[in-house]
Amino acid sequence: MEEKQLAEDLKFMRSMIERTHREIDPEAPVMIVWGLICMIGYPATQFLATPQLYKWMWPMWTILWVIGVSVTIYSGVKVARRERQSGLVSQLSKQIGWIWLILVVNGTIWTLMGLFKDYFGGPGFLWAAIYGFALSIMGILYSKEWLYGGIAIFIAILAAFVIKFHAYVVLGIVMGLGCIIPALIAQKRWRRLREQGERVESS
Amino acid sequence: MSELNPAEFDELILSRARLGIISALIGGDELEFTYLRNALELSDGNLSVQIRKLEESGYIKVKKVFVERKPRTFCRITNKGRKALVRLVKHLEDLVETD
Numbered sequence: 001m002e003e004k005q006l007a008e009d010l011k012f013m014r015s016m017i018e019r020t021h022r023e024i025d026p027e028a029p030v031m032i033v034w035g036l037i038c039m040i041g042y043p044a045t046q047f048l049a050t051p052q053l054y055k056w057m058w059p060m061w062t063i064l065w066v067i068g069v070s071v072t073i074y075s076g077v078k079v080a081r082r083e084r085q086s087g088l089v090s091q092l093s094k095q096i097g098w099i100w101l102i103l104v105v106n107g108t109i110w111t112l113m114g115l116f117k118d119y120f121g122g123p124g125f126l127w128a129a130i131y132g133f134a135l136s137i138m139g140i141l142y143s144k145e146w147l148y149g150g151i152a153i154f155i156a157i158l159a160a161f162v163i164k165f166h167a168y169v170v171l172g173i174v175m176g177l178g179c180i181i182p183a184l185i186a187q188k189r190w191r192r193l194r195e196q197g198e199r200v201e202s203s
Numbered sequence: 204m205s206e207l208n209p210a211e212f213d214e215l216i217l218s219r220a221r222l223g224i225i226s227a228l229i230g231g232d233e234l235e236f237t238y239l240r241n242a243l244e245l246s247d248g249n250l251s252v253q254i255r256k257l258e259e260s261g262y263i264k265v266k267k268v269f270v271e272r273k274p275r276t277f278c279r280i281t282n283k284g285r286k287a288l289v290r291l292v293k294h295l296e297d298l299v300e301t302d
Contacts, residue, residue, distance in 0.1 A: 006299050012219070013226040013292060019242065020230030084270050087235025089277070094232060 022142070023193060024093040025082065026186035030075040035179030037064045038131075042172025045124060049168075069104055076100070095141055103134050128157055128171050135178060145185045149178030217291070220245055220253045225288050228263060228280035236276040254278060262287060 041064045048057050076097060083089045107127065132153030139147025156174035160167035223243045228234055234242075240250050254276075257263045262284030267276050280288075 003299060006295050009219075009222065010292070010295050010299065013222060013288075016223055016226035016242070017230040020227045020234065022230075084268075084275075087238030087275070087277075088231050089233035091230070091232040 020088060020090070021092055023088060024090045024096070024142070024190075025079050026143070026183060026190050027075050027079060028183040028187035028190075030072055031179045031183035033071045034068055035176040035183070037068050037176075038172050038179065039176030040064065040172070042124065042175065043169040045172075046166060046168035065107060069108070072100060072104060092141060096138060099134050099137055103131070106130060124168060124171065125157060125160070128153060128175055131175060132157070132178070135182075139182075143182070143186055143189075145182035149182045152178045218253070220249060221257055222291075224250075224253055224257060224278070225262060225280060225284055228278060229285060229288055233277045233279045236278070239278065257284065 041061060044060055045057065048054060048060065079093070083093065132150045134150070135146045135153065136150030139145065139150055153171075153175055156171050156178075160170050163170055220243065224239060227239060227242055236250065236254075239245075239254075240247060243250070245253070254263065254265060258265050261281060264279050264281055265276060266279075267274055269275070
């Protein structure tokens with residue numbers, strides 16, 4: 001066995017591992033929905049945080065939350081079915097699923113707290129931090145665009161402390177874009193990968 | 204570069220086809236027969252033989268399920284297979300570095 005053969009074997013192994021590790025559907029529609037929820041919910045929170053309008057805070061967030069969770073569950077089931085059909089059930093996909101589950105459970109607890117404790121002011125920043133953290137982890141595990149989205153959210157949190165007056169508007173827009181832009185980039189890359197795979201299969 | 208001692212390597216996964224199967228399974232969780240065949244550009248017969256050898260040695264597990272009423276064969280790497288590949292990779296990397 002020669003060195004060239006060794007190096008080729010290593011390269012071959014790494015390329016196979018990389019291919020099956022990263023070939024997962026980025027679930028862009030789910031990320032876009034959550035991005036829009038942030039872009040609607042956070043700025044709306046800014047304007048509802050008055051004594052006259054505060055009573056609408058909990059209904060608004062509950063409706064947005066139910067929409068987000070429903071889309072997430074529906075998409076999760078659809079992706080799991082699609083993976084079975086395509087023949088590639090990915091470990092990374094499961095890891096990302098766990099991150100989503102933690103986010104959803106966390107958000108559900110915060111929403112329910114609002115029902116019983118009438119408490120929606122403070123958690124907004126904490127929720128943004130958790131969201132940014134989760135996107136960063138996704139970026140590390142899957143693709144760097146999510147990491148940039150997570151970093152942008154952390155910067156927005158700091159900026160929101162400084163700006164204060166329109167803090168939630170800033171947070172909402174950056175959280176939304178931090179989700180939507182990486183989703184569109186990842187979806188475009190995924191489609192290109194699939195087209196290449198289909199061309200190989202048909203040739 | 205000095206010649207390597209074949210006895211130091213796990214002969215079972217040193218074959219390119221089986222190396223490819225094991226490597227692909229490390230990256231994914233469960234991979235279906237057709238997916239492996241297309242990814243590794245192997246024939247049905249060759250892939251079946253390689254999968255059987257790996258299964259008999261305990262490096263992978265194979266299960267047959269129905270997906271939309273069609274029988275499909277899914278493979279998953281075992282801990283034994285994972286450790287074997289990690290050992291092999293480390294061995295190869297050490298050898299490449301020393302040359």
